[in-house]
Amino acid sequence: MAFKIASSPHVGNTLQTAKVMQRVALCLLPGIAAQLYFFGFGTLFQIAIAVITAYAAEAVILAMRNRPIKSTLADNSALVTALLLAIAIPPLAPWWIIVIGTLFSIIIVKHLYGGLGNNLFNPAMAGYVLLLISFPVQMTDWVSPMSAAQQSVTLSYAWQVVFDSASDILLAGHNLAIDGTTMATPLDTLKTDLSMGITTHESLAKPIFSGMAGLGWFEVNFAFLIGGLIMLKLKVIRWQISVGILSALFLCSSFGFLLNPDTHVSPIMHLFSGGTMLAAFFIATDPVTAATSARGRIIFGAMIGVLIYVIRTFGGYPDAVAFAVLLANMCAPFIDHYVRPRAYGHRSGS
Amino acid sequence: MSKYQDIAKQGLWSNNPGLVQLLGLCPLLAVTATITNALGLGVATLIVLVGSNILVSLVRDFVPKEIRIPVFVMIIAALVTCVQLLVNAYAYGLYLSLGIFLPLIVTNCVIIGRAEAFASRNSLAHSAFDGLMMGLGFTAVLVVLGATREVLGQGTLFDGADLLLGDWAKSLTIHLWQVDNAFLLALLPPGAFIAMGLLIALKNVIDLKMKQRQPQMPTQIVERARITKVS
Incomplete structure (x- = not known):
């Protein structure tokens, strides 16, 4: 019989990148749920926009770099970056904020340094810092916390504020109705x-x-x-x-x-x-x-x-x-x- | 390729002081928030560069090698003082908005670098032309960077051109789009670094494409027999 000779390490780890990232994303759920409960449904839209933007940006840049697209997209790392950034920014920020942040995270911070595993900085946090120093007004207006029973930020309201271009003016504090909900x-x-x-x-x-x-x-x-x-x-x-x-x-x-x-x-x-x-x-x-x-x-x-x-x-x-x-x-x-x-x-x- | 063509190519593209030598990064990043500032500083640097190259080339045979650097620096400082006084007199608004970076042209490595590396070894005409081309190359990078940052940051072009050219230039300002929220990053120094990095990357891409487009010359492999004894 033949002896198989393998070099160390002999104890393998079956945890793949995709699995790890998937678990990180799942473990974020309690926090996301709490944020939805206390700060309204804005975060839901932020997450949706961030995830779509992140995957689109990743696919485009992978194609440009001649890297395998499907297998890299499936490693869920873009998902985690998008989730972290979406959680970190104010729930009622206008939609272009999260788009700019996600594009910067994925393209500049992650892929210009060589993609997953080579990035020097945490993509989500670098994106957040970019947004914070670029748009300080929008990035410091948080929704007032309240319990779900008296929640004023309903799904349709959040949709309106996040996607309505007039929300820029609203968030700047010219409208009394919204001043009650952000602080x-x-x-x-x-x-x-x-x-x-x-x-x-x-x-x-x-x-x-x-x-x-x-x-x-x-x-x-x-x-x-x-x-x-x-x-x-x-x-x-x-x-x-x-x-x-x-x-x-x-x-x-x-x-x-x-x-x-x-x-x-x-x-x-x-x-x-x-x-x-x-x-x-x-x-x-x-x-x-x-x-x-x-x-x-x-x-x-x-x-x-x-x-x-x-x-x-x-x-x-x-x-x-x-x-x-x-x-x-x-x-x-x-x-x-x-x-x-x-x-x-x-x-x-x- | 004549000597002049070579100097022009070196200054404008293949040895560009901003993109390749990476000299003078401090003013390059600090004052390029608008195209007007960039142009103002670029032209000031250009004038100093041509002047210093001419003077250094003229005195190059009379200056002892040991004290050449202090002599060059004094020549440059005198020229910068002239330019500073001229800007102060004829474009006071620009003088205020360039601030400390105008006198700091003295320390701009492009100028002392060209004086030492080129003007102190070449004839008057060549040195003057080199100063002009290097200055133009530097100004071009400043203007492109300034335009990019101004468009991204505030959606305008030639904002404040009246500071440089007088009151009639107020109408030059182009509002590309109305920005309610200035994209502050583009106007801040970190944005300048990122934009600069992208510009250098763009230049490298263009160089690569040009190289690929050139017909591949079959390289001749010379097999040489060993003629010396292996000891």
């Missing part, structure tokens, strides 16, 4: 209040901060946390990056809160507002743009956590997740260079 995010409100000399205590008494970290925002973040834990259980992601981000953010914000509670908000607010949970479990854990070794991932995560706190507290933008992730992406090769796992049989440090 700044809790983090944004807090930043504005602090710059006006109002203490956090007074600011947090506003109705937008009802609940533990702002109405709706806490629940949405909690839903993403659940989705993230399911991914951990399914071994789609490893724990190091998420734990790194959350613990670093918790430590920094606790320190600030204990030092001066008048100008710093509680750690709970930091952990469960804005895009913290989405970033910790779904965005920063992107295997392409993160550090690769276990220790490297903890450093990578901690770096994002610290950056989120620093940019949120001292920076000019309302939320810091996208900037923190991009800055850490840049450092990932550097971290990998200096943090190398010890090879078996070698002493550490040699």
Whole structure:
């Protein structure tokens, strides 16, 4: 009988890219559901537009690059990018916002760097940053959270606002009817209040901060946390990056809160507002743009956590997740260079 | 190909200071938010470049090699000061909108680079022509970049042309479309970097296509017998 000789690794992994991406997309569902419940149906249209745009752009650029179109489209990576971007932007943003963002993510950030696996930056977050610095007015107008019973953003209303070109004028604040449904995010409100000399205590008494970290925002973040834990259980992601981000953010914000509670908000607010949970479990854990070794991932995560706190507290933008992730992406090769796992049989440090 | 044709080709395309040598990127990226600014800075650089090439070529035989760089820099600085004063006097609006980047032409690597690499080794006529062609190549890149960013960013062309040409040029401004929300990225420095990258990519694509279109010359493989002894 013939002995089959195969080189290592001997334990195979059956998890293919398409499967991993599919599971990531499925684990996003609780968070998406919570967002639909509290912020209305706008997100649904954003997701639809983003997915269609992403697949179309990917197909065109694959054809231009002479790459296999069908098999690459089936790896679901464009789907995840589109979903993340659609979740991150305001639900009632006009349709061209998400189209520009998705095209930039897929074409410039992903394919100009060589496609999936070669991109230096997280495509969804780079697209988000492009939109945030290009269209600050549209990107900071969030829907007021409310429970479904009194939900004013119905399907037809969302359709009207997202696709009606007049919505540009509406969102700019000239129409009273819509002013009731959009407002700044809790983090944004807090930043504005602090710059006006109002203490956090007074600011947090506003109705937008009802609940533990702002109405709706806490629940949405909690839903993403659940989705993230399911991914951990399914071994789609490893724990190091998420734990790194959350613990670093918790430590920094606790320190600030204990030092001066008048100008710093509680750690709970930091952990469960804005895009913290989405970033910790779904965005920063992107295997392409993160550090690769276990220790490297903890450093990578901690770096994002610290950056989120620093940019949120001292920076000019309302939320810091996208900037923190991009800055850490840049450092990932550097971290990998200096943090190398010890090879078996070698002493550490040699 | 005569010497002049070669100089023109080098300056305008194959050794373009903006797209190939990547010199003078700082003003290239900073002032190209509108076509007017780009044109203004491009012409100012062009004048300085021609002047410095002429002067450097004239003094090249009298300047000791050891101190040539300080001498070149002083020549360039004197010319830049002239241009700055001229712009200040005749196009004050442009002077204000170009700001620090006008005096910074002194540090533009294109100028010292051409002085050192070309003008200090070539005759007066060749040097002057080289300065003109390099300047035109640089200006062309600035204008294309400025036009792209202005159209994408605010949907206009020649906005503020009156700053450069006087009041009559106000009518030159072309509104291609009405933008309610300026596409800020195109007007900000990151947009300039991205647009610049795409321009360089476009040039490389054109070069590649031209190369493919040329008939393939069969390369002659020369088999040579070894005549030296292998030790």
